[in-house]
Amino acid sequence: MALIESNEVNLPKPNYDYITNEEDAKKAMAFLNNYNIHSIDTETTSLDVYEAKWSLLQIGVNNKIFVFDLRYDTEHSSLHPKVLEPILRDPSKLRILQNAAYDTKIIKLALGFYLDNVYDTMLAEQLINLGLNFKKANLAALVYKYLGLYLPKEPRDTFTNYFQKFEDFQLEYAANDVVPLQMIMDLQRDRIANEGLENACRLEFDFVKPLCEMELNGILIDTEKWRLIMSEVEGERNSVRKIIQDMLSEVEAQKTLFGGSTLNVDSNIQLKKTLNKYGLTLENTSEKALSNLRGLPIVDAILDYRKANKLISTYSESLLAKINSHTGRLHTDFRQMVSTGRMSSSNPNLQNIPNKQKFRSCFVAQEGYSLLTADMSGAELRILGNLSADPVFVEAYSTGQDLHTRTASEVFDTPYDKVQAKMRKAAKAINFGLIYGMSSKGLSDRLKIPRKEAEQMINKYFNRYKKVKQYLDKSASEAVRKRYSVTVSGRKRYYNMPPFDHPDRKNIQRGIERQGMNAAIQGANADTIKEAMIKLVDRISNYDARLLLTVHDEVVVEAKDDQRHEVAKIVSQSLVDGFGTYFNLIPMETDTLIGPCWIKESCEAEITPKTKCGSKEMVFVKDSRRISKLICKKCGKEQE
Numbered sequence: 001m002a003l004i005e006s007n008e009v010n011l012p013k014p015n016y017d018y019i020t021n022e023e024d025a026k027k028a029m030a031f032l033n034n035y036n037i038h039s040i041d042t043e044t045t046s047l048d049v050y051e052a053k054w055s056l057l058q059i060g061v062n063n064k065i066f067v068f069d070l071r072y073d074t075e076h077s078s079l080h081p082k083v084l085e086p087i088l089r090d091p092s093k094l095r096i097l098q099n100a101a102y103d104t105k106i107i108k109l110a111l112g113f114y115l116d117n118v119y120d121t122m123l124a125e126q127l128i129n130l131g132l133n134f135k136k137a138n139l140a141a142l143v144y145k146y147l148g149l150y151l152p153k154e155p156r157d158t159f160t161n162y163f164q165k166f167e168d169f170q171l172e173y174a175a176n177d178v179v180p181l182q183m184i185m186d187l188q189r190d191r192i193a194n195e196g197l198e199n200a201c202r203l204e205f206d207f208v209k210p211l212c213e214m215e216l217n218g219i220l221i222d223t224e225k226w227r228l229i230m231s232e233v234e235g236e237r238n239s240v241r242k243i244i245q246d247m248l249s250e251v252e253a254q255k256t257l258f259g260g261s262t263l264n265v266d267s268n269i270q271l272k273k274t275l276n277k278y279g280l281t282l283e284n285t286s287e288k289a290l291s292n293l294r295g296l297p298i299v300d301a302i303l304d305y306r307k308a309n310k311l312i313s314t315y316s317e318s319l320l321a322k323i324n325s326h327t328g329r330l331h332t333d334f335r336q337m338v339s340t341g342r343m344s345s346s347n348p349n350l351q352n353i354p355n356k357q358k359f360r361s362c363f364v365a366q367e368g369y370s371l372l373t374a375d376m377s378g379a380e381l382r383i384l385g386n387l388s389a390d391p392v393f394v395e396a397y398s399t400g401q402d403l404h405t406r407t408a409s410e411v412f413d414t415p416y417d418k419v420q421a422k423m424r425k426a427a428k429a430i431n432f433g434l435i436y437g438m439s440s441k442g443l444s445d446r447l448k449i450p451r452k453e454a455e456q457m458i459n460k461y462f463n464r465y466k467k468v469k470q471y472l473d474k475s476a477s478e479a480v481r482k483r484y485s486v487t488v489s490g491r492k493r494y495y496n497m498p499p500f501d502h503p504d505r506k507n508i509q510r511g512i513e514r515q516g517m518n519a520a521i522q523g524a525n526a527d528t529i530k531e532a533m534i535k536l537v538d539r540i541s542n543y544d545a546r547l548l549l550t551v552h553d554e555v556v557v558e559a560k561d562d563q564r565h566e567v568a569k570i571v572s573q574s575l576v577d578g579f580g581t582y583f584n585l586i587p588m589e590t591d592t593l594i595g596p597c598w599i600k601e602s603c604e605a606e607i608t609p610k611t612k613c614g615s616k617e618m619v620f621v622k623d624s625r626r627i628s629k630l631i632c633k634k635c636g637k638e639q640e
Helices: 020-030 081-089 099-109 121-126 140-148 154-158 168-176 182-196 196-207 208-217 224-252 266-278 286-292 297-313 379-388 391-398 403-411 421-435 439-446 451-464 468-483 506-538 563-580
Strands: 014-021 037-044 054-062 064-069 094-097 118-119 333-335 344-346 369-375 482-488 491-493 545-551 552-559 592-595 607-610 618-622 628-632
Touching: 014 168, 020 054, 020 064, 037 099, 037 182, 054 081, 064 168, 081 099, 081 224, 081 421, 094 099, 094 182, 094 482, 099 118, 099 208, 118 121, 118 196, 121 196, 121 208, 140 182, 140 403, 140 618, 154 168, 182 196, 196 208, 196 506, 196 618, 208 333, 208 506, 208 545, 224 297, 266 297, 286 468, 297 369, 297 491, 344 491, 379 391, 379 421, 379 468, 379 506, 403 421, 403 451, 421 439, 421 451, 421 506, 439 451, 451 468, 468 506, 482 506, 491 506, 506 545, 506 552, 552 563, 563 592, 592 618
Parallel strands: 014 064, 037 094, 094 118
Antiparallel strands: 037 054, 054 064, 333 344, 369 552, 369 592, 482 491, 545 552, 618 628
16 A cells, blocks of 8 residues: 555655855854754665665754765865864764664764764654554654655665756755654654653663664674584485485485485475375475474484574575675674564574584684673573572572572472483473464473473563563453553553454464563563663774674674774673673673674583583684684683
8 A cells, every 4th residue: 555645644844954055154153053953854865774885964953954065075065074073073962863773874874973862753753563464664754654744765876976066856855854853853752652662762862872873883603614504404405305305205206317316395385295295194294384394303303404594594605705895803783672662683693603613703803803702691580580589599599599400400309409401401492382272282382391390490480580470461461451560661562452352362362461561571682682782882882992893782892902802891891880880689790701702601611520611702713724712711622
């Protein structure tokens, strides 16, 4: 359905002044200084900030717009962006932007500082509709929603020629990008206040700066090592494909001239037909359908093949093609909020890199620097303990016990020091699974145990963790009753509940109940790590260090070698303090790992039967192929 009907009224022509010299710019700045709220936008030649040339800066107050032409190196203007620095850095001004991250990055690259006191109309709109299927939060959509007017966007593609003489329609377009921002903000603020979203808005607006840091800084990748690893993955994939073909060759009707298999494993039609002959009756060969049959060798092989195939197609040469030609680094694009408030990553997705050390070791620091990796230890379970105030959770963390071992002790009626690895693994599946509303069937499938046994384990768990049970039940029922879940920052995750006569209402309601159990926990995870990164970026600003990446409750920082230990302490404390902004019953614990690359975990090398190395610092050592291996600096063990 079209967003705008043809009979809608356009925004009126803007009242703007076109500024091309320093004298007129200073007069405009004197006028702007009389106002505490500025609407701001930029026009550039490209959406890639490292490719873009900055052409225009638009600043508006009430119905007066100034369009500053910043092309001081052309015949069209003598105005340098530096002249506007006082008005852009004035701490007393509130700055309204649409998609603030882009304009903030442009200004940072050109002038060396970030905008403060930002209100982002796009982020605000996403926040007040989080979880709902709503129309886009682009400026044209917001102008239509809040003002009932049409904002033509066709001219946006006419700014690619940096040296052109701007036409009136282009300047009007640029001015109109700031005209509606304050009106939209004023109308959004009513909804924000009514929904109690002020603190969540503050958090997201403050987080624009750390997000820009990560997108601008990017991360280096060892291309030689990456290609070697992906070549190994490709070899493993081909071997698994041969195994699948051999296992199914007996039921294939056709063979090659030499008796080999003709099965195309990538063809779902061929695979389904052959599996049916093999004795597995399936409606389709989707991952969901096959996952119900995990444990069968042929099914496990097919799933392994697809996993390797997806890894190759997503992260082989296609990843290396994303290396920025200007910086030599990979720069991901973050979406600041998905339904729970967490972030997502794309182009490329660096949050979905396999977490095995061999993959992570390809992401490296520049020469003379180290990568510092830290995560919030057991964040979701600590959050659950804080939200439920369950006394067993609190006791386990306060006495330094491992929660999974403690849970295994409770569920299996076994002394804490007698818990076996298999028991702990089962307890870990329960601890994490129940946060996501896992059923007894889900637990039985995961642990490959009878459903009756899984039910008994869950009942024992909730009999011991009574407040966890109460909290999860309450969260599920309130999600249905209120149509939203709320996090510690006040962020709300909204749900679309169908009417009572909807034929699938019961299934949809069960889905909302499951989401309700987890939404406040995942949302609090997002709240705390964002608070931590806001503090972190501020605290390391005077060091030769920079934030590079986040993956849910983990951060990666690059620091000069001679500052790495001092910065590592700041990283750890920032994560602890970010968590402590909202929780103090069960505090956060974290270690910052130091090395030449992105490190998965500290060294667990056994020194004696009772002692482990526990080193937090690693180094690279080249092997005979000149490929670097990650070695523990303390005990010399290679990180797998």
